[in-house]
Amino acid sequence: MTTEPAILIENLTKRYGSGPTAVDALKGVNMSIAPGEVVGLIGPSGSGKSTLLKCLGAVIEPTAGRITLAGEVIYNNAWKRTDLRVLRRDRIGFVFQAPYLIPFLDATDNVALLPMLAGVANPAARATALDMLTALDVQHRAHARIPELSGGEQQRVAIARALANRPPIILADEPTAPLDSARALAVVKILNRLAQEFQTAIIVVTHDEKIIPTFKRIYNIRDGKTYEEPGEGRPI
Amino acid sequence: MINLARRDVASHLGRYLLTGFGLGLLIGVTLTMAGVYRGMIDDAKVLLRSGGADIWVVQQNTLGPFAEPSSLQDDVYRSLEGLPGVAETGNVAYLTMQVNHGGKDIRVMVAGYTQGRLGGPSFLVAGRPIAQSHYEAVADTKTGFAVGDRIRIRRNDYTVVGLTRRMVSSGGDPMVFIPLKDAQEAQFLKDNESIVNDRNRLADNPAINRPGQPDVLKAVEAIQTASHRINAVLVRVAQGHDPRQVADNIKRWKHLTAYTSTDMEDILVAKLIATAAKQIGLFLGILAIVSAAIVAFIIYTMTLGKIKEIAVLKLIGTYDRTIAAMIMQEALGLGVIGFFVGKFAATLWAPVFPKYVLLETTDAMRAFVITLLICALASVLAIRVALRIDPAEAIGG
Ligand SMILES: Nc1ncnc2c1ncn2[C@@H]1O[C@H](COP(=O)(O)OP(=O)(O)OP(=O)(O)O)[C@@H](O)[C@H]1O
Ligand SMILES: [Mg+2]
Numbered sequence: 001m002t003t004e005p006a007i008l009i010e011n012l013t014k015r016y017g018s019g020p021t022a023v024d025a026l027k028g029v030n031m032s033i034a035p036g037e038v039v040g041l042i043g044p045s046g047s048g049k050s051t052l053l054k055c056l057g058a059v060i061e062p063t064a065g066r067i068t069l070a071g072e073v074i075y076n077n078a079w080k081r082t083d084l085r086v087l088r089r090d091r092i093g094f095v096f097q098a099p100y101l102i103p104f105l106d107a108t109d110n111v112a113l114l115p116m117l118a119g120v121a122n123p124a125a126r127a128t129a130l131d132m133l134t135a136l137d138v139q140h141r142a143h144a145r146i147p148e149l150s151g152g153e154q155q156r157v158a159i160a161r162a163l164a165n166r167p168p169i170i171l172a173d174e175p176t177a178p179l180d181s182a183r184a185l186a187v188v189k190i191l192n193r194l195a196q197e198f199q200t201a202i203i204v205v206t207h208d209e210k211i212i213p214t215f216k217r218i219y220n221i222r223d224g225k226t227y228e229e230p231g232e233g234r235p236i
Numbered sequence: 237m238i239n240l241a242r243r244d245v246a247s248h249l250g251r252y253l254l255t256g257f258g259l260g261l262l263i264g265v266t267l268t269m270a271g272v273y274r275g276m277i278d279d280a281k282v283l284l285r286s287g288g289a290d291i292w293v294v295q296q297n298t299l300g301p302f303a304e305p306s307s308l309q310d311d312v313y314r315s316l317e318g319l320p321g322v323a324e325t326g327n328v329a330y331l332t333m334q335v336n337h338g339g340k341d342i343r344v345m346v347a348g349y350t351q352g353r354l355g356g357p358s359f360l361v362a363g364r365p366i367a368q369s370h371y372e373a374v375a376d377t378k379t380g381f382a383v384g385d386r387i388r389i390r391r392n393d394y395t396v397v398g399l400t401r402r403m404v405s406s407g408g409d410p411m412v413f414i415p416l417k418d419a420q421e422a423q424f425l426k427d428n429e430s431i432v433n434d435r436n437r438l439a440d441n442p443a444i445n446r447p448g449q450p451d452v453l454k455a456v457e458a459i460q461t462a463s464h465r466i467n468a469v470l471v472r473v474a475q476g477h478d479p480r481q482v483a484d485n486i487k488r489w490k491h492l493t494a495y496t497s498t499d500m501e502d503i504l505v506a507k508l509i510a511t512a513a514k515q516i517g518l519f520l521g522i523l524a525i526v527s528a529a530i531v532a533f534i535i536y537t538m539t540l541g542k543i544k545e546i547a548v549l550k551l552i553g554t555y556d557r558t559i560a561a562m563i564m565q566e567a568l569g570l571g572v573i574g575f576f577v578g579k580f581a582a583t584l585w586a587p588v589f590p591k592y593v594l595l596e597t598t599d600a601m602r603a604f605v606i607t608l609l610i611c612a613l614a615s616v617l618a619i620r621v622a623l624r625i626d627p628a629e630a631i632g633g
Contacts, residue, residue: 050631057550057630088627089553099631100548104247109238116237117553161552173631 004071006168006180006201007033007056012065013224014051025051026062027224035070035168035199038192040206040215040222040231047221049205053171056203058084070168089117093162094199095172099154101146107133107157108142114164125164133159135197136190159187163194170194170202181210188214189236240549240558241565244542255534256570258600260577261525263607266523267582268589268600273516275592279404280504284497286358286403287328287349288297289470290479292495293486298378300493301330301467302406303507306421310420312492319485321477325353332409335387337380344379344412345405346389348419354470357413369415387412390422391542406508408591420463484614491498497556507579524610527574535567539618543625560619567615571607578603 009169014026025048033039036173055062058074058081067075069091069189074080081087088094101110111129116122136156141149149157162170172191176184188204188211195202206212215231247253283302292301293308293316300306313325329348334341349355351366357374363383366372373394375381385396394414403411414422438456439445445453471486471494473479483494495503539546546559579600586593 036240052629054631057551057631059631083556085550085553088551094551094631100544102545102548104239104244104545113238113554122238123272129512173323193414229325 005068006035006037006070007031007203008068009056010066012052012055012067013063014048014055015063016051024224026055028105029065029221029224029226031219031226033201033203033226035201036195037217038188038195038202038215040204040212040218041221042206042212042218043221048224049221050149050173052221053173053203053205056169057094057171058087067126070130089114090162090165091167091169093165093170095155095159095162095169095170095175097174097177099151099158101154101157101161103146106145107138107149110146110157111161111164114161117119118165128164132163133157135163135194136160142211151178151180151232155179155183155187156190159190159194160206163198163200165201166198168200170230172199172202172204174205174207176206176208176211184208184210185236237558240562241569244538244562245566245569252566253573254571255530256573257577259530259570259574261581261605262523262527262530263574263578264585265578266520266527267578267600267603268586268593269516269519269523270603271582271586271593271595272589272591273513274594274596274599276406276408276512278508278594278615279402279408279507279592280406281501281508282402283404283406284500284504287298287326287355287470288358288472289326289354290473290497291467291471291483291486292497292500293471293490294467294495296491296493298493299503299507303330303503306467307465308467308492310416310464312490313469315490316469316471316486316629319482319489321474321482321485322471323474324354324472325494326356327416327466328351328468328470329416329423329466330405331405331419331423333389333407333422335379335389335412337385337387342379344375344411345407345409346419346422347411347413348416348423348466349413350416353538354472356413357398357400357403359400360398361401365398366413366415367397370418371395372397372415374400374402374413376412377401378404378410379412379622381412389414389418392418392422394418402592404592406504406598414467415515420465423463423465524606527607528610528614531567531570531611531618534570535563535615535618536621538566539622540574542622544630546622546625547627547630550625559622563619563622564615565614567611567618568608571611575604575607595613 007065008030009029012026012029016023029052034083041049054060065079108126108129113126113134115128118180130142133142136159138153138156139154176187191202194200213232213234214236216233218229218231220229221225288484294300295308298304298306306475310327313327316322316325332345332346358481371392371394373387373396375396376401379394380388383396383399387394387576438453444456473482479496483496486492486494549559582595586595
């Protein structure tokens with residue numbers, strides 16, 4: 001019995017706009033990622049990395065193709081679900097280059113917000129948040145205001161938030177860009193550990209030469225098409 | 237779920253409270269304006285009710301005695317008392333003038349009435365009613381006079397024997413009650429020079445100043461200087477009689493105009509205060525628009541400052557209604573703060589106003605509802621912006 005891929009993308013295309021100014025950002029992308037796997041997504045600027053993540057994260061609508069998450073077809077030339085917010089809330093964790101935390105909530109509530117949105121009662125949601133902050137080793141800053149956190153701490157809180165609803169998928173767009181190399185590697189290490197621990201499939205978009213060698217598998221995207229490459233899988 | 241609005245507000249509480257405070261002062265001004273209007277109406281009602289009259293009899297075809305001049309002979313009350321339903325009458329004369337108090341001129345309405353009849357002050361807060369037939373006065377406390385003070389009205393000094401309260405003319409001038417005879421004299425009294433002129437003219441008239449008959453000249457002089465005119469006759473209707481009916485009777489038989497107290501209220505409120513009411517109404521409208529603009533602007537800028545956060549909130553699955561509720565609650569919060577600041581401020585400064593400011597609870601309640609409506613409306617713009625934010629913005633390039 002083969003395990004179902006956490007993410008399966010088939011012939012995905014995305015065209016921005018229409019007519020002579022249309023941009024074909026994705027021209028037939030194919031990818032398959034197993035639960036617990038961390039893959040790198042690299043490619044030159046403007047090659048379509050962010051576009052792919054947005055399609056996968058149900059933030060923008062693809063033009064054609066198929067997306068299957070853990071056996072459930074969520075897109076087949078059209079969305080198969082009506083409530084994409086619930087899909088995002090429950091199934092996908094996002095980590096961005098900038099942490100984009102909610103500045104008027106403390107670290108715990110930034111993380112707890114996700115389970116709360118899913119209907120979990122406040123105390124239980126906060127307990128989950130504290131677990132996640134502990135897993136990312138920022139529990140000592142649990143009640144700090146966001147502007148008082150360092151860049152690295154903010155990024156770890158953001159990752160904790162991405163994990164709070166235990167999504168089977170995490171999409172990270174250049175998560176290490178603002179960090180120095182030690183912190184960047186620490187973040188990748190955390191992502192690898194969490195993938196193992198929670199069987200989360202993680203896609204990390206990156207330009208970052210320091211972390212590219214750590215991936216076991218890499219998708220290189222060029223001119224809207226993906227090319228799979230083996231990674232070095234260098235231990236951190 | 238966390239209350240996002242409360243947290244957002246808490247994170248810049250100072251700015252929020254300051255905005256609420258500013259809005260509050262505006263609402264305070266609004267409430268005060270409404271209070272000034274209510275005060276004018278109430279002053280008019282107190283003025284009309286204090287005399288104890290059910291009917292005001294005035295010169296034919298006039299809106300007297302406050303909205304138009306009215307002049308009557310002071311003996312018409314005799315014929316009125318013969319009509320069925322008339323229980324009691326009282327002659328009144330009013331004149332607005334400046335009197336001196338401690339070196340300062342104040343504007344007062346002098347009211348002349350006959351002791352023991354209708355038209356006097358309804359209650360005293362100090363002293364006693366007028367007992368002498370001349371040169372005693374009862375003054376409203378707002379004049380600043382105290383019992384024992386002397387008021388100079390024309391050429392005579394009056395001793396203040398009693399004080400009353402809340403007795404002002406429809407123009408807001410405090411009242412001074414004096415005996416009717418004195419008021420009549422004051423009303424038609426000429427200054428010394430014109431008296432001398434008149435005397436000389438009479439004396440030069442051979443038809444009047446006949447040699448050997450000095451009494452003719454004296455009699456004509458007496459008629460010229462004495463006045464037997466008043467401004468209105470107040471009538472109290474006997475029990476079991478309809479004031480409207482009695483008033484109609486007076487109109488039909490006596491060639492006079494008679495208003496019931498409700499008619500008089502209409503005249504004062506509709507004719508005298510109508511323009512002021514329109515002015516205040518317009519003012520209230522402008523204040524409402526200004527308040528709405530302020531709230532809209534603040535909520536709008538607060539929302540623009542949160543675009544990234546709202547995009548993230550949407551990305552992680554927050555419903556539009558949760559985001560809209562956050563913005564709406566912030567706007568309503570401003571309204572609530574503003575209302576209470578405004579109510580407090582208005583209550584605090586109302587007594588300082590020269591005219592009576594009547595802050596009615598129903599007005600306050602109406603203002604509260606309108607404030608909340610305005611705030612809700614003002615947040616619509618910001619909510620529209622927030623709902624149009626694309627969650628993709630959170631991810632960026
Ligand atoms: N909203 C949009 N409308 C039109 N064209 C777009 C839009 N977003 C992206 N594109 C175009 O699609 C192509 C892919 O963009 P994308 O942002 O996916 O690139 P990227 O690989 O993430 O680049 P980078 O490494 O610079 O972030 C680019 O040519 C870009 O100009
Ligand atoms: Mg990009």
